[in-house]
Amino acid sequence: MIGLCLGLAGAVWVELPTPAFTLAWTHTIEKIRWEEDYRVTAEGLVLGEARVKGSGAGMEIPDGAELRNGSWHYQRQLPPLQPLRVGRTPEAGDYQLCFNQRCRPMSDWLGPPQASQPALELWSCELSSPAADAG
Numbered sequence: 001m002i003g004l005c006l007g008l009a010g011a012v013w014v015e016l017p018t019p020a021f022t023l024a025w026t027h028t029i030e031k032i033r034w035e036e037d038y039r040v041t042a043e044g045l046v047l048g049e050a051r052v053k054g055s056g057a058g059m060e061i062p063d064g065a066e067l068r069n070g071s072w073h074y075q076r077q078l079p080p081l082q083p084l085r086v087g088r089t090p091e092a093g094d095y096q097l098c099f100n101q102r103c104r105p106m107s108d109w110l111g112p113p114q115a116s117q118p119a120l121e122l123w124s125c126e127l128s129s130p131a132a133d134a135g
Contacts, residue, residue, distance in 0.1 A: 004040050005125035006110065008117070014109045015127050022098035023084075023122070028091070030056035035071075035098075040124045044080030049073055083123035088113045095120075 004021060007013040024035045037048040051071040055061050065074035086095065090113050094105045106120070107113070 001127050002040055002042055002124055003127040004045075005123050006106070006120060008119060008121050012125065012128075015125065016097070016099070016109075017127055018099040020099065022096075022103070023086075024096040024098060024103060026093060027056065027059060028093065030054070030059060032056060032059065038081075038084075041080060042124065044082030044124055045084050045122060046080050047076060047078050049075055081123075083121035085119060085121050087118055088120045089118045090115055 001017060002019075003015055003017040005012045005015055018040065020037070020039050022035050022037050024033060026033050032053045034050070034052050036050045039046045039048060051073050052059065052061065053071050055072075061072045062074045062076070065072040067073075088095065088106070092113070094107050094113055096103045096105055097109075098104075110120070
């Protein structure tokens with residue numbers, strides 16, 4: 001079964017048995033929430049729709065975005081990401097992973113962000129165990 005792996009440089013720290021997820025975070029300066037929806041495929045993570053509540057420094061609304069329910073919705077055409085690399089530091093706060101109609105901070109699986117480990121990778125992977133903990 002394919003799922004989502006979290007780790008760095010190919011070292012798996014956490015396996016999550018989910019076919020799709022939303023990566024969410026709050027912009028450190030503007031304090032505006034961003035959300036990106038991904039499907040987990042054998043080729044990698046496929047970005048679907050993305051949403052942002054507003055614009056600001058370094059956060060221009062992409063051309064073609066539509067304002068719906070207080071958020072700008074847009075799509076970007078990218079090849080599957082394998083891996084998706086994100087920065088994760090104490091100063092920036094934590095990301096949230098949302099799946100199964102529930103959002104949780106990444107710290108629930110990985111502990112709090114640490115300056116000594118400022119990056120994280122997410123990728124699709126063959127789960128080593130069908131009982132991998134998504135809870």
